Amino acid sequence: MPKKRGADIVVDVLIEEKVDTIFGLPGGAIMEVYDALFNAPFRNILTRHELAACHMADGYARASGKVGVVMATSGPGATNLVTGLATAYMDSVPLVAITGQVPTHYNAFQEADVTGITRPVTKHNFLVTDIKDLALILREAFYIARTGRPGPVLVDIPKDITQQVYDYKMPTIKDVENALPGYKPHYEGNIAQIKKAAKLIRQAKRPVLYVGGGAVASEAQEELVKLAEIAKIPVTTTLMGKGAFPEDHPLALHMLGMHGTYYANMAVYNADLLIAVGARFDDRVTGKIDEFAPEAKIIHIDIDPASISKTITVDVPIVGDVKKVLQKLVKEVEKKPIEWEEARESWLKLIEKWKIEHPLTYDKKSKIIKPEYVIEEIYNITKGEAIITAGVGQHQMWAAMFYKYKFPRQFINSGGLGTMGFGFPSAVGAKIARPDKEVIAIEGDGSFLMNIQDIATAVQYRIPVKVAILNNEFLGMVRQWQELFYDSRYSSVCLSVQPDFVKLAESFGAVGLRATKPSEVRKVLEEAMSINDRPVIMDFAVDREENVLPMVPAGKSYREMILHPGEKGEAETMYLVG
Amino acid sequence: MIEEIKALKVRPQPKTVVRKHVIVVKVQHNVGVLSRITSLFAGRGYNIESLTVGKTHEPNIARITIIVNGDERVVEQIVKQLRKLIETLKVRDITDIPHIERELALIKIHTADSDTRDEIMRLVDIFRAKVVDVAKDSYTVEITGKQDKIDAFINLVKPFGIKDVSRTGVLAVVRESAQEKIKE
Numbered sequence: 001m002p003k004k005r006g007a008d009i010v011v012d013v014l015i016e017e018k019v020d021t022i023f024g025l026p027g028g029a030i031m032e033v034y035d036a037l038f039n040a041p042f043r044n045i046l047t048r049h050e051l052a053a054c055h056m057a058d059g060y061a062r063a064s065g066k067v068g069v070v071m072a073t074s075g076p077g078a079t080n081l082v083t084g085l086a087t088a089y090m091d092s093v094p095l096v097a098i099t100g101q102v103p104t105h106y107n108a109f110q111e112a113d114v115t116g117i118t119r120p121v122t123k124h125n126f127l128v129t130d131i132k133d134l135a136l137i138l139r140e141a142f143y144i145a146r147t148g149r150p151g152p153v154l155v156d157i158p159k160d161i162t163q164q165v166y167d168y169k170m171p172t173i174k175d176v177e178n179a180l181p182g183y184k185p186h187y188e189g190n191i192a193q194i195k196k197a198a199k200l201i202r203q204a205k206r207p208v209l210y211v212g213g214g215a216v217a218s219e220a221q222e223e224l225v226k227l228a229e230i231a232k233i234p235v236t237t238t239l240m241g242k243g244a245f246p247e248d249h250p251l252a253l254h255m256l257g258m259h260g261t262y263y264a265n266m267a268v269y270n271a272d273l274l275i276a277v278g279a280r281f282d283d284r285v286t287g288k289i290d291e292f293a294p295e296a297k298i299i300h301i302d303i304d305p306a307s308i309s310k311t312i313t314v315d316v317p318i319v320g321d322v323k324k325v326l327q328k329l330v331k332e333v334e335k336k337p338i339e340w341e342e343a344r345e346s347w348l349k350l351i352e353k354w355k356i357e358h359p360l361t362y363d364k365k366s367k368i369i370k371p372e373y374v375i376e377e378i379y380n381i382t383k384g385e386a387i388i389t390a391g392v393g394q395h396q397m398w399a400a401m402f403y404k405y406k407f408p409r410q411f412i413n414s415g416g417l418g419t420m421g422f423g424f425p426s427a428v429g430a431k432i433a434r435p436d437k438e439v440i441a442i443e444g445d446g447s448f449l450m451n452i453q454d455i456a457t458a459v460q461y462r463i464p465v466k467v468a469i470l471n472n473e474f475l476g477m478v479r480q481w482q483e484l485f486y487d488s489r490y491s492s493v494c495l496s497v498q499p500d501f502v503k504l505a506e507s508f509g510a511v512g513l514r515a516t517k518p519s520e521v522r523k524v525l526e527e528a529m530s531i532n533d534r535p536v537i538m539d540f541a542v543d544r545e546e547n548v549l550p551m552v553p554a555g556k557s558y559r560e561m562i563l564h565p566g567e568k569g570e571a572e573t574m575y576l577v578g
Numbered sequence: 579m580i581e582e583i584k585a586l587k588v589r590p591q592p593k594t595v596v597r598k599h600v601i602v603v604k605v606q607h608n609v610g611v612l613s614r615i616t617s618l619f620a621g622r623g624y625n626i627e628s629l630t631v632g633k634t635h636e637p638n639i640a641r642i643t644i645i646v647n648g649d650e651r652v653v654e655q656i657v658k659q660l661r662k663l664i665e666t667l668k669v670r671d672i673t674d675i676p677h678i679e680r681e682l683a684l685i686k687i688h689t690a691d692s693d694t695r696d697e698i699m700r701l702v703d704i705f706r707a708k709v710v711d712v713a714k715d716s717y718t719v720e721i722t723g724k725q726d727k728i729d730a731f732i733n734l735v736k737p738f739g740i741k742d743v744s745r746t747g748v749l750a751v752v753r754e755s756a757q758e759k760i761k762e
Contacts, residue, residue: 119613
């Protein structure tokens with residue numbers, strides 16, 4: 001091997017890792033690497049803010065399943081990544097962040113302890129102190145990011161190391177594994193535990209599958225559908241699990257938890273067996289812990305042993321990759337017939353009754369645009385095939401509830417950290433990863449403004465994403481909580497001063513469209529769908545005080561669900577079947 | 579087949595007990611590894627009572643002994659999080675496994691007159707400690723043993739006036755007989 005600059009070694013490793021796109025913004029400490037990128041054979045997207053770059057890499061990773069790559073300079077460049085890394089960390093997204101650091105042994109301009117700052121929000125991070133380690137560390141970063149429970153990994157490289165030259169050899173995967181003797185993720189699942197789980201599944205009278213983001217990450221839809229069908233188990237998904245199980249399937253219960261459907265929550269509340277698949281019993285799911293699925297035995301399949309029995313003690317833990325474990329579990333369940341056939345039938349019938357009595361609903365005769373209506377129309381016009389991203393707040397919940405997701409990686413949102421401003425940049429990343437798919441960011445007016453600057457990036461690279469703003473001139477979710485729990489004291493939630501989003505879009509060179517009446521919604525969407533060379537920003541003036549319902553208030557039991565005003569019945573009705 | 583139930587259903591919650599835990603960790607001895615470990619405790623508001631690090635016979639591998647007071651569930655979670663760290667090779671909570679604990683302390687005691695010197699020497703004898711430095715008005719005593727033995731010694735010499743104490747923190751290894759039982 002000829003001698004190479006540190007910066008060129010970085011590019012070599014990116015090529016070796018088959019990277020096709022990186023996102024970032026240069027600066028002093030990373031200039032050497034950007035110089036090497038000048039001739040790199042992959043796409044280099046220049047963003048307008050490092051945080052947007054991080055969210056783009058995140059959206060790219062979630063849409064493709066590949067490792068997203070983001071680059072930033074030292075000091076403020078790197079600290080701007082922190083929220084993006086934390087977002088990816090909470091949702092187990094594989095990212096590699098490469099940051100420039102000031103030269104070693106200086107007290108310098110734009111200096112910050114980046115590995116120190118990012119330690120709690122990354123799966124692992126590295127500070128390169130010797131050019132001899134550079135290539136190996138970068139390859140370790142990719143390996144750690146994509147294996148086991150995926151997550152973001154940061155590599156901080158001082159400028160002098162990117163400038164030094166070194167006669168290096170590309171490390172192999174074997175070298176990487178040897179350098180990480182303590183890192184051995186379990187994929188297979190313990191067969192004795194799987195047998196125990198299969199027995200519980202056959203013996204259950206009221207089973208429910210509770211499916212999270214782990215099933216999306218491991219792309220286990222086929223196995224999940226098979227298990228649900230052979231054992232006749234209804235399936236509810238978390239916000240992160242959307243798309244893991246087709247929502248138009250008769251066994252689909254849709255989302256559970258705080259804004260879950262009535263029928264999903266009632267099914268979980270009354271279940272005698274809960275099979276948690278790649279989910280982590282987040283507080284938004286469980287509500288009050290000691291009343292969460294109070295009668296149920298719990299099977300928990302997860303790749304991360306630290307997720308198991310964290311908040312709720314489980315009966316059968318299975319550590320492994322969801323797809324691999326489900327394959328074996330299906331085989332085991334099939335070995336013997338299901339006991340309690342009759343009880344299972346009446347369980348499904350009861351759920352069917354709940355579904356008919358309490359579907360997701362809203363006022364369909366409204367003369368003002370209802371946000372739920374906008375989502376339904378987006379669903380109709382895209383035939384349920386689009387990739388949807390969302391910011392955080394009410395619009396995120398409506399996007400989750402009123403679009404029916406069919407395939408994994410179809411719904412991209414910041415479920416764990418709840419990062420406002422995530423929707424639009426992640427849509428840009430998703431569109432770059434999946435140019436064949438229509439990609440629509442559902443945004444709130446508050447959320448969208450948090451990364452508005454990067455419309456410029458989407459225009460510059462002609463990324464034809466669509467943005468649908470559900471504009472209620474409020475920080476809507478906070479307003480909803482204030483209405484319900486703080487006696488309608490609307491403290492700091494009114495966003496009545498805002499840009500004219502249509503003109504704003506046009507000023508960036510994007511297309512701006514607006515709908516103020518229900519009759520205009522379809523027209524605006526049709527026009528947006530016909531444009532494929534630029535981003536389109538759609539501003540929907542929606543009902544300002546619409547609430548996301550049903551709702552289980554934070555820390556409350558499912559029995560205390562607040563239903564839609566138009567609905568009859570009470571949530572506290574409890575049943576026992578068979 | 580459907581019957582309504584009126585009684586409120588509740589998921590039983592496990593009881594938690596706060597007590598002293600001894601955790602031993604083997605790690606790759608890289609820069610920053612200690613900070614990763616201690617922040618797991620700090621993030622949960624747990625003060626580490628003692629932490630010792632030392633090289634082992636294997637190159638680039640260090641062994642850490644951590645003593646922490648904590649609730650069973652939280653400590654179990656910390657152990658899992660420790661295992662999750664990329665640089666850890668082995669983590670064990672050995673609290674309930676027969677093991678040997680030792681600590682070493684250097685204690686500088688004020689010696690006002692020959693009577694105190696005699697009294698201190700008697701205590702040193704009883705505790706099988708050692709005087710390692712003698713000055714005009716002080717003795718420095720080296721003592722090893724379990725934490726409570728050292729605590730007891732310090733309490734006894736306190737009245738003479740302690741000028742300084744330096745303790746290593748607890749070291750622990752599992753008894754070989756227990757090790758073999760675990761392997762079976």
